[in-house]
Amino acid sequence: MRQSYRVERVAPDGSRAAVITLRCALPALVGQFVTLDVTVESITLRRSYSITSARPSEIDIIVKRVEGGRASNWLVEHTRPGDLLHGEAPAGFFVLPAIPTETHRLFIGGGSGLSPLIGLLEQHLEGPGSATLIACDRDERQAIGRARLDALLARSPHRLRWLRFIDDGPLDARSERGPLTATRLRDIVSAGRPLHSAFLCGPDGLQNMAAATIADEPLVEVRQERFVVDARESVPCVIEIAGHPAITARAGQSVIDALEKSGFATESSCRAGQCGSCRLRLRDGIVTHSTDEGLTPKQLAEGWILPCVAYARSERISLSVE
Numbered sequence: 001m002r003q004s005y006r007v008e009r010v011a012p013d014g015s016r017a018a019v020i021t022l023r024c025a026l027p028a029l030v031g032q033f034v035t036l037d038v039t040v041e042s043i044t045l046r047r048s049y050s051i052t053s054a055r056p057s058e059i060d061i062i063v064k065r066v067e068g069g070r071a072s073n074w075l076v077e078h079t080r081p082g083d084l085l086h087g088e089a090p091a092g093f094f095v096l097p098a099i100p101t102e103t104h105r106l107f108i109g110g111g112s113g114l115s116p117l118i119g120l121l122e123q124h125l126e127g128p129g130s131a132t133l134i135a136c137d138r139d140e141r142q143a144i145g146r147a148r149l150d151a152l153l154a155r156s157p158h159r160l161r162w163l164r165f166i167d168d169g170p171l172d173a174r175s176e177r178g179p180l181t182a183t184r185l186r187d188i189v190s191a192g193r194p195l196h197s198a199f200l201c202g203p204d205g206l207q208n209m210a211a212a213t214i215a216d217e218p219l220v221e222v223r224q225e226r227f228v229v230d231a232r233e234s235v236p237c238v239i240e241i242a243g244h245p246a247i248t249a250r251a252g253q254s255v256i257d258a259l260e261k262s263g264f265a266t267e268s269s270c271r272a273g274q275c276g277s278c279r280l281r282l283r284d285g286i287v288t289h290s291t292d293e294g295l296t297p298k299q300l301a302e303g304w305i306l307p308c309v310a311y312a313r314s315e316r317i318s319l320s321v322e
């Protein structure tokens with residue numbers, strides 16, 4: 001459902017990100033996402049951002065500058081209070097189930113994947129439960145939500161275990177040199193309280209490693225949110241669409257990114273292979289998906305692909321819009 005969001009406030013979060021507060025008329029939950037249209041140089045990009053805080057009629061998203069991230073960088077640099085943003089209604093299932101009893105939950109996130117986790121952690125610690133948070137970042141400048149996590153730790157020093165893995169730069173008492181490895185994660189889990197559930201968000205590699213490492217733990221559930229896709233082994237490619245000039249895709253570039261860069265407009269919402277709104281029919285050639293959750297088995301059999309998470313595996317692919 002299409003939705004408009006008035007920007008209420010914009011506040012810096014560390015040196016690379018901004019917390020953007022949006023007026024939201026619809027019910028929204030921490031951990032869901034909103035998809036926003038961002039027009040950069042005449043091309044409208046659609047990007048999903050997790051809701052890190054939700055109040056009656058207001059939501060907060062954290063938008064972080066990323067290298068080559070046209071939409072996110074534009075939002076951080078240009079969004080001002082009073083602006084009207086357009087997009088889709090809040091959606092998604094990466095939310096905290098109500099558990100009335102005391103539980104210990106594991107939260108593992110990296111980069112902007114910490115945005116929903118911080119909100120979920122705050123909610124969880126409003127109850128009697130406890131938590132381990134493992135936050136992974138390239139360096140200190142990339143970290144988001146530090147003030148909120150400091151406040152959370154000050155409020156719940158005996159119920160929150162907060163560990164950080166940093167790839168570069170100085171370490172403090174809480175941080176270790178990253179990346180987080182399966183061995184280290186196993187140590188952390190075995191030294192803590194028995195886990196009830198886990199929430200993972202961030203780069204695919206981190207999520208895949210964490211999910212595999214805790215697979216044998218007797219968890220009630222593991223919830224994952226994926227907004228970062230894996231380019232896998234893709235090749236440079238020419239994309240043909242009837243009625244349009246040929247489009248060139250670089251190795252490692254998603255099909256949707258190549259389409260948008262060439263000015264070809266296509267629908268999209270979640271940009272993570274979940275919603276199916278971007279789907280196109282593959283008429284010829286080979287693509288690989290990092291996930292195909294947004295397609296039914298029948299659609300897969302009919303040759304539909306999800307360009308937002310599709311990468312060329314042949315030098316030429318042919319698509320149709322239906």
Ligand code: FES
Pocket residue numbers: 267268269270271272273274275276277278279294306307308309
């Ligand atoms: S935009 Fe949602 S599946 Fe591609």
